[in-house]
Structures are given as structure tokens and as C-alpha cells.
Amino acid sequence: MxxxxxxxxxxxxxxxxxxxxxxxxxxxxxxxxxxxxxxxxxxxxxxxxxxxxxxxxxxxxxxxxxxxxxxxxxxxxxxxxxxxxxxxxxxxxxxxxxGEGAWYANGTTQFLSKGKRCLIYGASGAIGTAAVQLAKARGAQVVAVVGTRHIDLPVALGADRVVNYETEDFRALGEKFDLVFDAVGKTSFFECRHLLAENGIFSATDLGPGWSNIFLGMFYGAMGSRRVRIPFPENAPGFILQLADLMSKGKFQxxxxxxxxxxxxxxxxxxxxxxxxxxxxxxxxx
Ligand SMILES: NC(=O)c1ccc[n+]([C@@H]2O[C@H](COP(=O)([O-])OP(=O)(O)OC[C@H]3O[C@@H](n4cnc5c(N)ncnc54)[C@H](OP(=O)(O)O)[C@@H]3O)[C@@H](O)[C@H]2O)c1
CATH class of the missing domain: 3.90.180.10 (Medium-chain alcohol dehydrogenases, catalytic domain)
Known part of the structure; x- marks a missing residue:
């Protein structure tokens, strides 16, 4: 081509x-x-x-x-x-x-379905902006965390609520989520675990402090749990067809x-x- x-x-x-x-x-x-x-x-x-x-x-x-x-x-x-x-x-x-950000975001948002609640930390990058849209396309409720200069962006993409990390502490939200997705590698499981609902998943694009996400993912995996995950993306051909479909329906841009x-x-x-x-x-x- x-x-x-x-x-x-x-x-x-x-x-x-x-x-x-x-x-x-x-x-x-x-x-x-x-x-x-x-x-x-x-x-x-x-x-x-x-x-x-x-x-x-x-x-x-x-x-x-x-x-x-x-x-x-x-x-x-x-x-x-x-x-x-x-x-x-x-x-x-x-x-x-x-494709790139959306494919990584799909590695995590694929676990969402209608009515599930998710928090996307860093919803202004390529992965975060895609994650908001893919989560909404799956019918989830989305709380997006961004800085001041991006404050209007998540709502334009469909997020239900925005938290400004420069003026508000998302860790003090007092709510529970089925998925907490760190889409910019700037927080950690230990900062977020109290936000997880029972069977909730913490997922991150990066390895975390001291590569903790890898070790925690292996630890929980060995216990048969998916509590901590790094979203290794899969099936790129199938995903690009799905993405084209969402784009043609106006559900992804x-x-x-x-x-x-x-x-x-x-x-x-x-x-x-x-x-x-x-x-x-x-x-x-x-
Ligand atoms: N190893 C790999 O192969 C690989 C591949 C792809 C992605 N990744 C990882 O995935 C992550 C996301 O990639 P991406 O392309 O989506 O990111 P990106 O586009 O580089 O995202 C940067 C965004 O994050 C925001 N941000 C910066 N500091 C923040 C903070 N403390 N809290 C919340 N938001 C913050 C920035 O805006 P403000 O500063 O204005 O808030 C900016 O809009 C990166 O950390 C990258 O390391 C790794």
C-alpha cells in the first residue's frame, strides 16, 4: 500500500x-x-x-x-x-x-459490560482517550481523571464525570469501581486498591513503581484472580475490524x-x- x-x-x-x-x-x-x-x-x-x-x-x-x-x-x-x-x-x-492507543485500551476495556463502573486515570493520552470511548461503547459508566488543560475533553468523548487531578484527589472519591485503569502509568495499585469493588480489576499501561504491576499480576494470577493486569493487547486483525465498525457508527473517533x-x-x-x-x-x- x-x-x-x-x-x-x-x-x-x-x-x-x-x-x-x-x-x-x-x-x-x-x-x-x-x-x-x-x-x-x-x-x-x-x-x-x-x-x-x-x-x-x-x-x-x-x-x-x-x-x-x-x-x-x-x-x-x-x-x-x-x-x-x-x-x-x-x-x-x-x-x-x-489504531495503536485503541488496541492497547481494548486490552483492558474488553472486561467491561453494560452498567459496570470504571475509572480511567490519565484520559488525555492516546490510550486514555480511546479507553473512554471503548468503555462507553460497552455501556460502562466512566469517571475520567485529567489535568486542567484537558478538562473538557473526556465529556466530549462521552465520559460521565471528570476529575481534575490538579485540584481534586481522585483517591478520595469514596466510590467503588469494577475497573481502575491507569492509562498513563502515573499511579499504582496500592494508591487505588481501596477504590476497587469486589472482583474489581486494576490495570495499568506501565510497569508501576519497582515493576510492581508485573509482580502483583503474577501474584494474583497464581491465586486465580485477575485483580492486577497489564493490558497485553491481542487479536489485532479482529480488533481493527471492530474499530472500523465503531467508527462507521460514530462511536469512536x-x-x-x-x-x-x-x-x-x-x-x-x-x-x-x-x-x-x-x-x-x-x-x-x-
Ligand atoms: N512500553 C511500550 O511499548 C508502551 C507503548 C504504548 C504506551 N505505553 C505507555 O502507555 C502510557 C500511555 O501512552 P499514551 O500514548 O496514551 O500517552 P501519552 O499520549 O504520552 O499521554 C500523555 C498524557 O498524559 C497526561 N498526563 C501526564 N501526566 C499525568 C498525570 N500525572 N496524571 C494524569 N495525566 C497525566 C498528559 O497531559 P497533562 O500532563 O496535561 O495532564 C498527556 O495528555 C505511557 O505511560 C506509556 O509509557 C508504553
Missing amino acids: KVHASTVNRTDTATLRAHPFFARAMTGLIRPKMSILGMDFSGEIDLLGDDVSAFDVGDRVFGISPDTFGAHAEYLCIPAGGAIAHIPGSLPYHEAVV GVFDRRYPLDKTADAFRYVEKGQKTGIVVLDVC
């Missing part, structure tokens, strides 16, 4: 820097094995392999390339059975690069920060590494 847009996201920056460090075993011991990063893509089918019937040349598609990346380049080869779907309606290419041209990719990485972006940073490839 001819790539029109991609993103620079926290998966790209973590792969470039090998963060956490043991990721080096997979991403390259001395330097990154992959010379072209880029997990999100949107673009146009340029050439088809033999026996591909689900797509035609010229089709507008989007998706993610979670194993081999490669979307920070003008052309990308994707398996027809991979994480790829048609772009719903006439959505522009730069608004269709929404990307939240976008800056756009960079391809020749400013390094600047985009520097910006994303600050951990301050709002939603998604787009790379205009062509």
Missing part, C-alpha cells in the same frame, strides 16, 4: 529506545533491529498479492502493523489477513490513524494533537517522548 499517514506514538518511542530495557532482547541488543518504525498506517492499496479478494487496488485502508512496524515510509506491505480494514466513509487519511511531515519525524519523536501529547500525533507521509 501507498502510505498516506502514520503516527508517532509511545510504542514507536519505546521500541526506538528499548524501554523497558529488557525489550532489547526483542528490539535489538545494541541498536534497534527495525530501521523503519511506524505502527499505525492509513493509505491506498497499490498492488495486490495473488489470491487476495478482500481488497482492490485503490481501496482506502487503515490499520496497525504491530510486529514489523514500517509505516514511516512511503510504501508498506501488509498481509491481507492482518490488522487492516477499509476506512469508514470519507474520513481523511490523517484522521484514520487511530481519534483525538489529534500535532501533525508533522515525514522529514520532521525526529521532531515528532522528541515531542512524543515528553509524555505530554493530547491523543495522537500524526505523521503525514505523503
Whole structure:
């Protein structure tokens, strides 16, 4: 496919820097094995392999390339059975690069159903903004925690209530949740466990203080419990089809920060590494 847009996201920056460090075993011991990063893509089918019937040349598609990346380049080869779907309606290419954060968010929000209560801490990043929308699409009640500059964003995405972490202590809410999701790796299980309902789950995008989320996840897992989880995402092809469906029904949309041209990719990485972006940073490839 001819790539029109991609993103620079926290998966790209973590792969470039090998963060956490043991990721080096997979991403390259001395330097990154992959010379072209880029997990999100949107673009146009340029050439088809033999026996591909689900797509035609010229089709507008989007998706993610979670194993081999490669979307920070003008052309990308994707398996027809991979994480790829048609772009719903006439959505522009730069608004269709929404897969990375949503895929991680789905690793956690998949445990929600109608009437469940969840608290999303850090609902302004790529994962947090996606988590609010996916939780609402599953019929859950959502309390979102963000800073002052993002105070209006969660409600626009469907959240039922917003807590400003700069002026209010979410830990003192006095409510119980079926899911507490730390979507920016800034809190911990021990700070949040009193907010969990019976059988409630604490999930986090990051390892936690002293890698505690890994150890707690293993500890509770050994006891047959899912109390602490790191949301390892699964089934990327199935998820991208589900996401396309939600987008076509108006139940999911990307939240976008800056756009960079391809020749400013390094600047985009520097910006994303600050951990301050709002939603998604787009790379205009062509
Ligand atoms: N290792 C990996 O492969 C990998 C891959 C993807 C994601 N992740 C992890 O997933 C997390 C989320 O990624 P993302 O792309 O969604 O994040 P992001 O877009 O970088 O999110 C940053 C957002 O978090 C907010 N924030 C910063 N400090 C905060 C705090 N103390 N409390 C609440 N909000 C805060 C920022 O706004 P304000 O500062 O204005 O509040 C900003 O909007 C990251 O921590 C990243 O490490 C890891």
C-alpha cells in the first residue's frame, strides 16, 4: 500500500529506545533491529498479492502493523489477513490513524459490560482517550481523571464525570469501581486498591513503581484472580475490524494533537517522548 499517514506514538518511542530495557532482547541488543518504525498506517492499496479478494487496488485502508512496524515510509506491505480494514466513509487519511492507543485500551476495556463502573486515570493520552470511548461503547459508566488543560475533553468523548487531578484527589472519591485503569502509568495499585469493588480489576499501561504491576499480576494470577493486569493487547486483525465498525457508527473517533511531515519525524519523536501529547500525533507521509 501507498502510505498516506502514520503516527508517532509511545510504542514507536519505546521500541526506538528499548524501554523497558529488557525489550532489547526483542528490539535489538545494541541498536534497534527495525530501521523503519511506524505502527499505525492509513493509505491506498497499490498492488495486490495473488489470491487476495478482500481488497482492490485503490481501496482506502487503515490499520496497525504491530510486529514489523514500517509505516514511516512511503510504501508498506501488509498481509491481507492482518490488522487492516477499509476506512469508514470519507474520513481523511490523517484522521484514520487511530489504531495503536485503541488496541492497547481494548486490552483492558474488553472486561467491561453494560452498567459496570470504571475509572480511567490519565484520559488525555492516546490510550486514555480511546479507553473512554471503548468503555462507553460497552455501556460502562466512566469517571475520567485529567489535568486542567484537558478538562473538557473526556465529556466530549462521552465520559460521565471528570476529575481534575490538579485540584481534586481522585483517591478520595469514596466510590467503588469494577475497573481502575491507569492509562498513563502515573499511579499504582496500592494508591487505588481501596477504590476497587469486589472482583474489581486494576490495570495499568506501565510497569508501576519497582515493576510492581508485573509482580502483583503474577501474584494474583497464581491465586486465580485477575485483580492486577497489564493490558497485553491481542487479536489485532479482529480488533481493527471492530474499530472500523465503531467508527462507521460514530462511536469512536481519534483525538489529534500535532501533525508533522515525514522529514520532521525526529521532531515528532522528541515531542512524543515528553509524555505530554493530547491523543495522537500524526505523521503525514505523503
Ligand atoms: N512500553 C511500550 O511499548 C508502551 C507503548 C504504548 C504506551 N505505553 C505507555 O502507555 C502510557 C500511555 O501512552 P499514551 O500514548 O496514551 O500517552 P501519552 O499520549 O504520552 O499521554 C500523555 C498524557 O498524559 C497526561 N498526563 C501526564 N501526566 C499525568 C498525570 N500525572 N496524571 C494524569 N495525566 C497525566 C498528559 O497531559 P497533562 O500532563 O496535561 O495532564 C498527556 O495528555 C505511557 O505511560 C506509556 O509509557 C508504553
